[in-house]
Amino acid sequence: MYEHDILLSEIAEPEDYVSVGATEESNDDGIESFAGTDFVDELYTNGGELDEHGVSVPVEVQATNKDDFKVDHSKGSFKMKPENFISRTSAPDFDAAQALEMFQRRYTIDYGRKASGSRAANPEDRYFPIFHLDMVGIVGRPLCPITRRSGFFDNVTFTLRYWHSSYAGKHLTANLPFDIRNRTFRIATAASREVWFIVMHPMESQMDDLSGSHGQRRQRQKASRQSSAFERHHSKTLAEYIVEVFTDSELLGEGVEPSWGLNDRRTSILSYDKWTTFQTLFMANWKTFSENHSYDRFWVDNEPAFHTYDCGANIEIEVNEELKDLPMETRLRSESEDENDSDSDSDPDSEIEPEPEPEPEPELASELDPGEPGSETESEHSSELEASGLDAVDDHENSHGDHRDGTVSGGEAPTEGNPAGPENSHNIYQEHLYSGGLEHLRTELEKKYNIDNIDQISYALAADVNCIERTSSNRSSFQQGDVDNGTLSLLADRCALVRHFGGLKGFTFYPLAFHPRYGNFSSPHPPPFLNDICLVMRHNMSYRNNGAEDVLSFGYFHAYSNIKRTIRHSPEDLLPARGIATGALTLPPSEAKQRGYISARQQRLLRTLAGEQTPDQPSLTMPFAREGHRIRAAMSQEQVAFRMEQVVTVRPSKLERGHRHFFSVLHPIFQLMRFFLKEKRAYNTVLRSFLPSVFPTILCSFAKLFELGLAEMHRRFLARAEKGLDLALSEAVAVLDRLGNYCFTGDTRVLMTTVFRPLLTTESLKSYAWPYVSATMLDFRGSSGKLDIVRWPRTKDEEHKPILLHIASLEYHYGRVVAANCHSRVWFGQLGAEDIRHVGSAIKFLGKVIRGFWVPQMVAFMTHQLRIHFNQGARSGRDPAEHIRRSERFGTVLDAWEQSEKPFSSRQFDKLFSGTADDIEPMPLPPPSRSNKARSDFASEIYEACLKGDETAIQAIASKNATWPSMLGEAIRHTREESVTAREWVDAIANQMAEAGIDWVPGYYCKRLTSRRIIQLERVQLSERPAVVLTGPPDSLKRAAMEAELRMAAGGEPAAKRSRKRKINIGCEVPITKQGCAQLNVFQYVEWIDDQRQLNVNQHRIRIT
Helix, strand or coil, X not given: CCCCCCCHHHHCCCCCCCCCCCCXXXXXXXXXXXCCHHHHHCCCCCCCCECCCCCECCHHHHHCCCCCCCCCHHHCXXXXXXXHHHHHHHCCCCCHHHHHHHHCCCEECCCCCHHHCCEECCCCCEEEEEEEEEEEEXXXXXXXXXXXXXXXXXXXXXXXXXXXXXXXXXHHHCCCCCCCCCCEEEEEEECCCCEEEEEEEECCCCCCCCCCCHHHHHHHHHHHHHCCECCHHHHHHHHHHHHHHCXXXXXXXXXXXXXXXXXXXCEEEEEHHHHHHHHHHHHHCHHHHHHXXXXXXXXXXXXXXXXXXXXXXXXXXXXXXXXXXXXXXCCCCCHHHHCCCCCCCCCCCCCCCCCCCCCCCHHHHCCCCCCCCCCHHHHHHHHHHHHHHHHHHHHHHHHCCCHHHCCCCCCCCCCCCCCCCCCCCHHHHCHHHCCHHHHHHHHHHHHHECHHHEEEEEEEEEEEEEEECCCCCCCCCCCCCCCCCCEEEEEEEHHHHHHHHCCCCCCEEEECCCCCCEEEEEECCCCHHHHHHHHHHHHHHHHHCCCCCCCEEEEEEEEEECXXXXXXXXXHHCHHHHCHHHHHHCCCHHHHXXXXXXXXXXXXXXXXXXXXXXXXXXXXXXXXXHHHHHHHHHHHCCCCCEEEEEEEEECHHHCCHHHCCHHHHHCHHHHHHHHHHHCHHHHHHHEEEECCCCCCHHHHHHHHHHHHHHHHHHHHHHHCHHHCCCHHHHHHHHHHHHHHHHHHHCCHHHCCHHHHCCCCHHHHHHHXXXXXXXXXXXXXCCCCCEECCCCCCECCCCCCXXXXXXXXXXXHHHCHHHHHHHHHHHHHHHCCCCCCXXXXXXXXXXHHHHHHHHHHHHHHHHHHHHHHHHHHHCCCCCCHHHHHHHHHHHHHHHXXXXXXXXXXXXXXXXXXXXXXXXXXXXXCCCCCEEEEECHHHHHHHHHHHHHHCCHHHHHCCCCCCCCHHHHHHHHHHCCCCCCCCHHHHHHHHHHHHHHCCCCXXXXXXXXXXXXXEEEEECCCCCCCCCCCCCCCCCCCHHHHHHHHHHHHHHHCCCCCCCCCCCCCCCCCCCCCCCHHHHHHHHHHHHHHHHHHHHHHXXXXXXXXX
């Protein structure tokens, strides 16, 4: 998984529980409130700078030759030896001032130099691979339960609280033939760590989007995983169905009540038998559910399947003596089979001769007597297999062959139509090699899962390569410390990888400790040194299954230092990758206190930054200090191995009946283990060895730099009380946070090149291997930072807004609204943006806000709410065909409205709800209630709400995640009254809304925006002479001349007539107090009405004649 992928539950608490049947109004606009840092960074970066794996291409790759990853000491101000750097940062008197000073000096450092004990991996050294199974993932077939009833002691925790969690099984999605965006629903977690999802598979294959580069396509796949959860209205419908399944008599006592709904915190612990019952009932009743909801094409065009995966299980696989003697696998297809058959031209009517019996496979032949195919040895082995393997599976199957468990097991004994023999026996899958953890895993999989109902199984075999130096070389006194006892740490050498892959393409490199040459790497396919054995295994697996394609495939390969696992057991475990310091220190406390949940979240981040989770030992939980502590602990245990992981995928649905068992699924593991045990020279050519006293110790030294630097920023934050850090120090915190992330992960996506290039950091990382930050651009050594705002990078659009790193982290931790508030406050308050000095500037600014933000965000709100209302109101006794027709009509009308140029015009309103504009069928929704309001009154409401920043008032005019109120509010508050008066602001808002074609807006109910009420704004009658806007600054000669010209023009024209209000004289005072007068005048009023009607008729007749 990517280093910075964090579950949504870690970022924000789920919404409060809402009953499924609740109908209260919601101002939800369907826009995600929280976003990752790279999503925000995409606003400022060019998407074309991606490699073929979807990672932004580092500048050193774009601008250098393949052999040029050396540290250039000639351009630095001082050459620092790694030994001296480690000693300096370990000194007791090393403080925060020295740490910040080092960031702003142009040092050069090379921890891979030979003088420090580094060298290319020596084949003569001793290598000891230790094997683990790091990931297991299962994809079920649609409409099939994948577990089985058994006495297996296990349980699952069912809950609807985490339904929105992202689907993190990237190795599973890589083999799925469809995009999983808005298709997953997390439903349970097993006691044995597996996470369970319901995934909607399309019934018809989707056409792949092949646009863009390979890297951009991988970025789209990653974005799909991050937004994989169901849309909310679909998730509500599915939750109702799931709760309904639990009302069955077999599940009635499991604690799941009809009141359960999305985000409900309640849980139910189910035994595996009950979990299997749920899966079976869920799939058995799905057809009825789909027919009842056929009005929504989502349920008609897709079918559910169960997915489960466990990442990071790290099951150890023992190496037995049989495995050490295992020969390399060779092709099963003999050369004679590859040649043309000499009898192929025989008479087609001749009698077909029976085919000879297949020859034993190489693995099996080595175990049989060569001269006697039917020898006693074979018989003994077959009987042993029957007792240990097939009988066990058959007994399990016969006792659980109920329909509720799906189809029968694929591990059944051979039948008449599929005779037993060497080609379908478990012999060829070498079950004698299973031992320890692998045998336990195979047994567990057989007991828990029905392989016939599984579409694909993926797992990752990990080899931890430990290296011990064979002969001690001549080392300095520094190199002969207690840390190095012959153990060597390994890293990938980028130059060697370029030679091995034949260029820079084919792999992605992740530098460690800022060195451009040494680190980790990954590839979407097996690297060349492993690819040959993988091709042979794929061929043999296809050959055993009558030539079936893609039965076995090898996907993602990842090679990394085990230090990564030490400091990052799970994606959310690496504190430097979570932007904690930026989220805690760059939001002013005065801003956070405006919302209680924002303040609580900031306080939680501040406690984490200070290490208050462990008050007695803060370094155990403080970012960067914690990482340094873990690295030292790993070194003390000599846990500095280099791990290589290969993902394997097997598709049981394509296996022949005789081979459909978990022996065949796990069989590729043995040849991969054999490769790492015996073919060490093949893979150590891409590695480089280091003394542990240099690497990973240097990581601890860099961690100390960041720890002290951010601790100083925390001290300044507390000293400034409510004001918080200024702009320069906020950007400094963001820069240090991102550099710390890059130091431990090597992920270039956190280094936004548009900012780090002018800071000269990019060049320093490329040439000097040092995290230098130019003091002329950003100086954070003093108590008040200095930022060169003139040269600071800005967006390339016409607004030229500054690109602020800390805003992205604020959005990540607090949401879009808070980030927009802070950005607007900085933009208008500290940078003097937009320069609103007169009405003309205000009008121009309002035009951008209304057209660029108000309209699209309000369209998103209306679309989201209308879809919800349509799905809520669609359940009735209508014919399914009628439901589908209305649904298609709804989608067509809504899509057309979204794409219209002026969606809030009166014409578009008629098309959307009444259908009167083009005499077409109206929207299949009841029209909303209407009310009228003067345009100026509505503009006044917007002005007052934005000026005061009152959250309650803003909720009545904007949706939950709208950002335009904060932008407008900051602009109004930072504009002087003498430049633009309140009346001018209101008039400008009204005029710009009219110019944008806004004739109606969503109303509000209980002070919250709603789509069920509409406010019709009075239409603007355009006069023959348009209103003139005074654009000159107040008290300027230009504005005085314009005012004089208007007065002279007005003096030469006749005064406009005042419209007289028509009145009715009823002959007495109002209110009427006398009964007679009332009766008389009522009759007089009726006679007057009749006279007026007759007069109008006569005038009409005269015109006709």
